[in-house]
Amino acid sequence: MKKYILLLLLLSNLSAFAQRAYSINDSTHYELGNTKITVGRTKVYRNVNDQLTLIRDFANASEPNYYLRDFDFIDADSWYVLFGSRYIGAPTELYRTDDAGVTWQLLTPTLSGVSDLTDDTANSINQIQIINHRIYLFDNYYQSRVVYSDDDGQTWIHWFESFWSHWYQIYTCDNSLYIHGLPGDGFRAYMTEIPSAYMNMTNIQTVVPIGSCHNGNTPGCYYAPASISVPEIYNHFKNLFETSICPTLGVEVATQSKVELVPNPTNGWVEVKGIVGSGQVYIEVFDALGQRVKWVVGETLLDLSELALGVYWVKFKVDEEVWVEKVIRG
Numbered sequence: 001m002k003k004y005i006l007l008l009l010l011l012s013n014l015s016a017f018a019q020r021a022y023s024i025n026d027s028t029h030y031e032l033g034n035t036k037i038t039v040g041r042t043k044v045y046r047n048v049n050d051q052l053t054l055i056r057d058f059a060n061a062s063e064p065n066y067y068l069r070d071f072d073f074i075d076a077d078s079w080y081v082l083f084g085s086r087y088i089g090a091p092t093e094l095y096r097t098d099d100a101g102v103t104w105q106l107l108t109p110t111l112s113g114v115s116d117l118t119d120d121t122a123n124s125i126n127q128i129q130i131i132n133h134r135i136y137l138f139d140n141y142y143q144s145r146v147v148y149s150d151d152d153g154q155t156w157i158h159w160f161e162s163f164w165s166h167w168y169q170i171y172t173c174d175n176s177l178y179i180h181g182l183p184g185d186g187f188r189a190y191m192t193e194i195p196s197a198y199m200n201m202t203n204i205q206t207v208v209p210i211g212s213c214h215n216g217n218t219p220g221c222y223y224a225p226a227s228i229s230v231p232e233i234y235n236h237f238k239n240l241f242e243t244s245i246c247p248t249l250g251v252e253v254a255t256q257s258k259v260e261l262v263p264n265p266t267n268g269w270v271e272v273k274g275i276v277g278s279g280q281v282y283i284e285v286f287d288a289l290g291q292r293v294k295w296v297v298g299e300t301l302l303d304l305s306e307l308a309l310g311v312y313w314v315k316f317k318v319d320e321e322v323w324v325e326k327v328i329r330g
Contacts, residue, residue: 032073035100039071044081044101055101058083066093072130074152076100080135082128092125094137096153109137109156111147127168138167141184146170160204164214169237170194173246179210180222180237182230188215189224191237191245243286243313247324259316259323261302265330268305272316275300279319285327286313304329 029047030037036047042059045052058081060066069092070082077100084092094107127138137147137156145161164187171178180191192211198204208214213221222240224233259274275281283302285294293307304312307329316323 028071030071030073033076035073035076037071037079039068041067042083044068044071046101056104058095069126070128072128072135074130074133074135078152080128080130080153082125084125090124094125094128107153109147109149109153111156111158126166129170131170131172136170138169141166144181146179158203160198160201160206160210162206162209164209169234171237171241171246173241176246178241178245182233183224183226188226189233189237190214191222191224191240192220239286239292243315243324247313247326259325261314261325261327264326265328266304267330268303270302270304270327272300272302272314275316275318275323282317284315286315 028039030039037055038045038047038052043057044055046055058066058068060083063085065086066084067086068081068083069086070080072080074080078096078098079101081095081097081104082092083095084090094109095104096107097104124139124141125137126141126144129136129138133150133152135149135153139145139147140161142165143161143163144165144167146159146167147156148159149156164184166181166184166187166189167179168181169179171180176196177194178191179194181189183189187209190209190213192209192213194210211220212218213223217223222237222245224236228236259272261270262273264270272281272283280298281300283296283299284292285302285304285307287293287307287310293312294302294304296302302314304327309329312327312329314325314327316325
């Protein structure tokens with residue numbers, strides 16, 4: 001009954017916030033070049049050799065439960081800070097600085113060509129993301145939207161929105177974009193490719209989720225397990241993307257050698273060959289859904305005999321080198 005009440009409130013243009021709280025941010029680090037920022041619950045610090053200097057405390061006496069939900073760089077001097085309620089779809093405030101935190105501007109994004117939603121975006125931003133100087137805002141709940149700016153936030157474009165969704169993050173793989181969200185009352189968290197037809201369109205409104213993803217096992221839709229937490233959902237989709245959808249993302253291939261898994265396919269044991277470096281070897285094995293099914297430290301022999309037949313991705317890390325290789329359990 002609860003989700004139907006929330007749906008009626010939404011369709012009646014009343015505020016309906018999901019009663020599922022984010023974990024409050026206690027300490028997160030962000031780096032761009034030589035600039036390192038540490039963000040606490042309400043405070044932004046400059047971090048030099050692990051020595052913190054307070055830049056600004058965003059604490060609001062009239063809103064004691066607000067906290068810093070996100071931080072993003074445009075460049076070393078220009079940053080965005082998202083501050084607001086811990087509830088999904090609840091009020092938020094978007095701040096920008098262009099002088100490395102000396103002065104801050106409270107922004108009120110307005111959407112070009114969407115006159116009836118003029119101030120709505122500024123009041124309900126769940127996440128901000130910057131990819132190749134395009135600034136994305138993910139806002140609202142149930143009827144979740146993606147908004148972007150290509151001129152450093154001077155104007156904002158309503159890209160698309162869809163029902164039964166709560167958008168949170170975009171990933172890039174060559175010329176393709178993938179998006180994932182978080183779960184809500186009545187819908188699961190999923191990742192899917194943004195249709196190529198969307199790339200040159202704006203003000204797209206759909207009733208069904210992208211790719212018809214919702215709660216089933218629709219092809220092209222990657223679902224997160226219902227039992228994991230919000231931080232685990234983020235890590236789940238990150239691992240899924242890097243190991244299965246776009247396995248070369250963020251991987252710095254070693255120039256000295258090529259890692260191999262022998263034999264491949266394997267009926268059980270597989271040996272890792274070609275790893276170089278003086279540090280300890282960390283190995284993780286992911287299934288086709290991006291779920292980690294095995295991990296070992298300091299070993300180069302893997303026993304995959306307990307895993308079901310199928311394709312797996314093996315991620316290796318030693319020192320600062322990372323490799324990802326596919327293995328078939330036959």
